[in-house]
Amino acid sequence: MQTRTLPSSSSASPSAVPPRGEASLRHLPVNLFASVMGLSGLTLAWRVAHTSLGLPAVVGEAVGALALGVFLLLAAAYLTKLVRHPEVVHAEFHHPVAGSFFGTIVIAVLLLSSVVAPYSEAAARILWTVGAAATVILSFIVVSRLLKGEVDASHAVPAWLIPGVATLDIAVTGGHMPMAWAAEMNLLASAVGAMLALVLFAMIVSRLVHRDRLPAAMTPSLMILVAPFAVGFLAYTNVVGGIDRFAALLFYFALFMFAVVAPKVFRRGIAFSPAWWAIGFPIAALANAALRYAELRGSLPLWVIAIALLGLLSLAMAVLTVRTLRIAFNGKLLA
Template sequence: MQGPSTTPPFPVFYPSSEVSIRHLPVNLFASVMGLSGLALAWRLARDSLGAPALVGEAIGAFAWGVFVLVSLGYLAKLAKHPQAVHAEFHHPVAGNFFGTIVISILLLSAVAEPYSAPAARAVWTVGVLATFALSFVVVSRLLKGQVDASHAVPAWLIPGVATLDIAVTGGHMPMAWAAEVNLLAGAVGAVLALVLFAMIVSRLVHQDPLAPGMTPSLMILVAPFAVGFLAYSNIVGGIDRFGALLFYFALFMFAVVAPKVFRPSVKFSAAWWAIGFPMAALVNAALKYAAFRASGPLWALATVLLGALSLAMVVLTVRTVRIALNGKLFT
């Protein structure tokens, strides 16, 4: 058995505690993913549970605002400290979090669709191209060989989940080529997610536990199955028993990892945003499956999950604003 890796779970560029934009983490884009997923979930709740329409639309607008703000910050980091961005992108773990950018773009296209279909198609197309490019880079990097097995952490799933999100957000795109792109994305994302999921579980079983700061990323283990359910239902045009299997396994994984993640001993950092999108995907899946089954217990489950996700997003937003204002986000 290999001992603990000497490579830190996230890149360390400067040992000082100096407040600087160079320390802005790329995984902060996960906040956009969580907020966008929450907005889409409240839209589903509006249609199925009669929830106020204003809630989902306000959260969607806020997600767009956060995306613009974080993008400006990261562009400033790229302009002033390109070596820090280069090191982050090539890091064996942190590099996968660049997938949070492309997933954010894909989800925001769905948020924007009711307001401007042409704009949504343009944003989605940009997201598709960027997602396939990132997936190609990540897989090519893995296939070079000599990859430390201790680096097989839940963040590895992000590029695979990103390709599945193409089908999640592109199910209603009217372009003639969209259906084939969705099939391609489903194929790439499903195989990548299953292979990497097996590697990650093997690492978690046979090697040392994750560093405490990476504990929230365990929630990413839910994403391939919740997002897989949403992508599969869009590709086949409905929900069947295989889709139901994906949903129930996502629910099972959530029940397994939630007690490990939600512990007071895990200190807050931007890494906590890793819980947002997997939970949002599960909530959206629960709402769609409850509508399909028209079952009271399933509706109750979906409502509880929506409430838990909403509370989590409020807490994460408030605490992130707090560490941004006191400078800890940039140290």
């Protein structure tokens, strides 16, 4: 069977998006919301490290403020894009690859509910409720599209996991929501997210094994393969109220997948683009899981792994932030 060349994950469709030239908001990629995911995940990891290891709390809180500011900036910019260029946003949303990145918006909202929780419980409730509702709707749309049939198997790329992981993030961020209905929402989200993650993970691995390798520009998205298991660990432990052996299995498989994909992602020859933000949240989820598991076990090797992941995540977020600012200021980000 002949395979098709995959388009860039940050574009919509060749016919819908005009040739790149002048800087314009019409070229603002939706996957930039992954930056908010990574920064928010880093905030939560530093909070755990502060509690467990006594690391400075100010680091995590400063990153959290940055995450909130970036989200507000991106939200304003993307809403402007929607108003001025609705046909481009429509094409992005319905694109078989780029459409999955709309999940980064709802995940960002869910994570920000945890970021702001220590400062405003009311704001946290509102953000989580809006994010949870939007995530369930998005998951419904994604599954409905797939069940229409005639989906090109070559489009089964790691980005497809984002809507499923988004559903799991409802339980990750909603474990302490006081509303009477929150517990049932967390169970619903865990059920939907777990099954979506497993089914989509199998489809994606099959595509990666039997079809052409991903284009170089999409290589960073391989890190998303870690997310279902790391996020699954966090969601499961929130729902059951503790870390048991099944949670440990999820953590160790996430760690195994990270060891497999990291050498494929962190190599020379892959140009920087907003697609690199795809590495942020999976590593953040794994770092949070590692810190929690190390805290439970109290094992030195586990603490070494957890601290190393936190260091890698902090470095990666710093590099991605600087490089994104660089292409934003020189006009290449929207060109």
